[in-house]
Amino acid sequence: MRNLSHAERCFQDIPGTFHGPHVYTAAVSMFSQQDLAKGRALFLELGAYMGQSTCFMARLIKRRRAPIELHVIDFWAPLLENDAGASTSFAWIPSNHRASALAAGKGEMSMAWAHNMITSGSWDAISRVVHGSDTDMNIVSRYSDDSVSFIYLDTSHGYWQTKRELQLWWPKLKASGSLLCGDDYDAAKRDTPRSYAAALHAFFEEHGARLFDWGGNQFCVAKGNIDARPTGSHAPRLRAQQRR
Numbered sequence: 001m002r003n004l005s006h007a008e009r010c011f012q013d014i015p016g017t018f019h020g021p022h023v024y025t026a027a028v029s030m031f032s033q034q035d036l037a038k039g040r041a042l043f044l045e046l047g048a049y050m051g052q053s054t055c056f057m058a059r060l061i062k063r064r065r066a067p068i069e070l071h072v073i074d075f076w077a078p079l080l081e082n083d084a085g086a087s088t089s090f091a092w093i094p095s096n097h098r099a100s101a102l103a104a105g106k107g108e109m110s111m112a113w114a115h116n117m118i119t120s121g122s123w124d125a126i127s128r129v130v131h132g133s134d135t136d137m138n139i140v141s142r143y144s145d146d147s148v149s150f151i152y153l154d155t156s157h158g159y160w161q162t163k164r165e166l167q168l169w170w171p172k173l174k175a176s177g178s179l180l181c182g183d184d185y186d187a188a189k190r191d192t193p194r195s196y197a198a199a200l201h202a203f204f205e206e207h208g209a210r211l212f213d214w215g216g217n218q219f220c221v222a223k224g225n226i227d228a229r230p231t232g233s234h235a236p237r238l239r240a241q242q243r244r
């Protein structure tokens with residue numbers, strides 16, 4: 001039997017709901033560029049679940065030796081044998097995911113994530129793991145305003161939580177050039193009251209930023225000297241380069 005590549009391991013061995021390989025690839029390409037990557041670019045993944053998306057990002061960072069510091073934030077609630085009828089945050093997960101998480105993490109989702117990161121060879125590309133809520137001010141205040149290059153939002157997708165997350169994390173992005181993208185975006189729902197898409201559009205309209213649909217349920221919004229429109233190669237570019 002042939003050895004699986006790192007990318008194949010991310011999707012075959014790790015249960016998940018990640019739809020944004022093209023977004024991660026574009027973000028790593030952009031922030032690997034010499035002129036942007038003065039020092040290491042700070043990337044935050046908000047919502048990691050069992051690590052499918054983290055694994056894919058780790059693979060890109062390792063393969064390109066990219067100057068990127070990756071932090072992962074998730075509150076990873078404990079996982080019960082059967083959440084049916086219970087109101088835990090993992091009541092929604094499919095039974096095959098639950099079985100995998102119980103086997104890998106022994107009932108702790110954070111352990112399932114860590115197990116998957118080690119067995120997929122992703123662990124050494126991750127700089128920090130933060131076990132807690134991304135709306136906890138003790139966590140938010142660890143990050144300075146104007147310090148983060150890329151944020152990937154993939155948490156609850158609830159209307160009020162999304163608004164709060166954007167309010168807390170948007171100022172953390174670098175004014176000179178940064179990108180915020182996220183999963184599970186459905187453009188058709190932007191006018192549906194209390195939807196995730198409505199929360200995103202309301203926030204960015206209020207902040208004078210334009211949201212772009214990247215396909216595959218992904219969106220991106222840029223700050224500063226970056227053009228967040230998806231291109232043929234799905235690579236966002238520096239505005240200065242576009243003018244050439």
Ligand SMILES: C[S@@+](CC[C@H](N)C(=O)[O-])C[C@H]1O[C@@H](n2cnc3c(N)ncnc32)[C@H](O)[C@@H]1O
Nearest residue numbers: 016017018047048049052053074075133134155
């Ligand atoms: C849709 S899953 C993430 C999927 C993941 N990116 C993947 O590749 O499969 C959502 C995750 O967000 C986490 N989450 C939800 N709300 C959160 C919050 N406020 N702070 C931190 N993590 C949160 C949940 O624990 C869950 O693991």
